[in-house]
Amino acid sequence: xxxxxxxxxxxxxxxxxxxxxxxxxxxxxxxxxxxxxxxxxxxxxxxxxxxxxxxxxxxxxxxxxxxxxxxxxxxxxxxxxxxxxxxxxxxxxxxxxxxxxxxxxxxxxxxxxxxxxxxxxxxxxxxxxxxxxxxxxxxxxxxxxxxxxxxxxxxxxxxxxxxxxxxxxxxxxxxxxxxxxxxxxxxxxxxxxxxxxxxxxxxxxxxxxxxxxxxxxxxxxxxxxxxxxxxxxxxxxxxxxxxxxxxxxxxxxxxxxxxxxxxxxxxxxxxxxxxxxxxxxxxxxxxxxxxxxxxxxxxxxxxxxxxxxxxxxxxxxxxxxxxxxxxxxxxxxxxxxxxxxxxxxxxxxxxxxxxxxx
Numbered sequence: 001x002x003x004x005x006x007x008x009x010x011x012x013x014x015x016x017x018x019x020x021x022x023x024x025x026x027x028x029x030x031x032x033x034x035x036x037x038x039x040x041x042x043x044x045x046x047x048x049x050x051x052x053x054x055x056x057x058x059x060x061x062x063x064x065x066x067x068x069x070x071x072x073x074x075x076x077x078x079x080x081x082x083x084x085x086x087x088x089x090x091x092x093x094x095x096x097x098x099x100x101x102x103x104x105x106x107x108x109x110x111x112x113x114x115x116x117x118x119x120x121x122x123x124x125x126x127x128x129x130x131x132x133x134x135x136x137x138x139x140x141x142x143x144x145x146x147x148x149x150x151x152x153x154x155x156x157x158x159x160x161x162x163x164x165x166x167x168x169x170x171x172x173x174x175x176x177x178x179x180x181x182x183x184x185x186x187x188x189x190x191x192x193x194x195x196x197x198x199x200x201x202x203x204x205x206x207x208x209x210x211x212x213x214x215x216x217x218x219x220x221x222x223x224x225x226x227x228x229x230x231x232x233x234x235x236x237x238x239x240x241x242x243x244x245x246x247x248x249x250x251x252x253x254x255x256x257x258x259x260x261x262x263x264x265x266x267x268x269x270x271x272x273x274x275x276x277x278x279x280x281x282x283x284x285x286x287x288x289x290x291x292x293x294x295x296x297x298x299x300x301x302x303x304x305x306x307x308x309x310x311x312x313x314x315x316x317x318x319x320x321x322x323x324x325x326x327x328x329x330x331x332x333x334x335x336x337x338x339x340x341x342x343x344x345x346x347x348x349x350x351x352x353x354x355x356x357x358x
Contacts, residue, residue, distance in 0.1 A: 004117070005055050005095045006038050012121055013051075016128055017043045028052075038095075041088070047126055048088045051113070055093050059096030059116060060193040063105035067094045068110040091125055098138050102194070102211070128268050151178055151310035154216075156187045158316055158330045159214065160197075160206040164357065167203035178315055183253050210358050213330070217337045225308045228285060229301035232276075232295030239276075241293070244323025246291045249314040255281035257317045259306060259328040260335045261346055266320035266355040267329055270346045277304045279313050279327055329354040 006024055013019055013116040023036060028039035038053030039160060042358040052074055071092035089171070093113040096103075097119055109116040111122040116342045119134040126268045137145075147153070156177040158169070168176075174184045188204055196208040206212065234242060247256050264270060285305045288294070294303055316328045326332065329350065336347035351358045 003051070006040070008117060009038070009040060009051065009053065009093070009095065012115060012123060012130065013040070013042060016044065016130070030074060030081070032074075034074055034169065036074060040170070044126055044128065044256055048089055049125055051091050051093050053093050053095055056094065056096045057102050058193070059094075059099040061100065061102045061106060061195040062193045062346065064094060064099065064106045064117050065195070068092070068107060068112045071112055071150070074225070091123075098141055099191050100137075101133075104133075105124075142219075144190075145215065146221065149216050149219055149221075150185055150186065151312050153187050154310070155179060155312040155315060156184055157216065158214065158262050158297055158328050160204075161209055161355075162316075164206040164209040166207050167200055169203045178312075185292045186209050194271055209355070213333075213355065213358055216286070217334055222339060225306040228305045228307075229297065230289065230292075230303050231301055232292040232294055232303050233299035240324070242291050244321075247323060247325045249317035250281075253281050254279045254287040255314050256284035256288050256325075257314065258320075258324065259313075260327075260332065260339070261343065263320075263326035263329075264331040264336060264346050264350050267318075267332065268326060268350045272341070275302050275304060278307065279308050280305050281311075281314075283305060291349060311352045 008259040010021060010024065010110060013021060020043055021040060022037070024039070024336050025039045025043035028036040030036060031222050036052050037055040038051075040051040040053065040290065042049055042051070056063045056067050064334065071094070075090050075092060075341055091113055093108055093115065093269065095115045097116060097117040098118050099107075099114055104114055104120060104122065108122065108174045115121045115123070119132060119137055120134045123130045149157070153198060156173060156179050159173060170181060170184050170188065176182050177184065191206075191212070194211070196206065196212050198205050198207050232239070235241065247258070249255055249257050256277050258266065258277070259279045262277045265272065280287060285307060288303075288305060292303060313327050314330050317325045320326045327335070332348050333355070336343040336345070341348075
């Protein structure tokens with residue numbers, strides 16, 4: 001690993017005209033308890049530099065922050081050393097297989113150079129500035145990110161987003177999300193590595209709800225729900241009265257709740273949509289077809305019934321008004337955000353009311 005990293009760093013340096021690499025060393029010992037993973041000395045335009053390299057197998061923000069603190073400590077120790085090379089400028093550098101934009105931002109904030117083996121890089125010295133950012137992520141990173149937003153993990157995240165300032169014990173969070181202790185622990189670790197949560201004396205606190213929800217909406221894969229549609233002549237108070245008598249999130253069937261723009265209208269009314277959407281189970285679909293007197297409509301259907309693959313959408317449904325149950329605002333927001341332009345506008349309107357921190 002070290003050889004690959006040092007070769008990658010050398011390759012970056014050698015792209016700079018008039019540079020001369022004068023020394024490359026692995027595991028440079030600088031003082032008791034202070035050992036670098038790599039040290040590269042080079043000259044450029046009569047100036048002398050030493051690149052101090054810290055290698056992290058995991059480049060998640062938590063580990064990136066730890067690395068920059070280590071590098072700052074190493075440089076401070078070198079400056080205090082009696083054996084300091086006074087005519088050489090030290091440049092701290094973090095190298096990892098992959099560094100997310102958040103991890104690279106941490107390096108930038110601490111004036112630490114960075115490089116990953118996927119092609120992202122930032123290095124500045126003298127009159128040289130190198131910055132490269134690749135748009136894609138490794139497949140392993142994509143899988144890890146998406147695994148955080150699976151249905152059961154999503155139920156845990158929605159509990160945290162319900163009240164970001166609240167501190168949660170693992171057991172409390174598991175009970176609130178109807179999840180296992182092991183699943184909550186795995187989600188907690190993933191959030192902790194990304195620095196979206198903090199572990200405080202009274203429990204786990206979501207400190208970056210905005211980063212969490214933004215990442216979720218970008219990585220949310222729309223489930224292949226089963227759809228059925230129809231046409232109803234009911235509207236206004238009559239429609240509302242019929243719904244208030246039959247909507248229910250369960251836990252026993254039939255289950256039916258407002259979804260998408262139909263749910264958003266109860267949380268944050270926007271431009272009224274003539275189409276009514278509902279999450280239902282099989283018995284719930286049959287019930288709504290009868291209650292709303294649905295008829296077949298080859299074109300112009302105004303009711304959509306969705307049987308979701310993710311049944312957790314029923315578990316944390318919200319009662320917006322007596323008898324009117326709606327999908328959780330987070331579920332509704334993600335649903336709208338990944339829709340058409342008009343639905344995304346409705347998502348922004350919903351966020352302004354329900355997620356003022358976004």
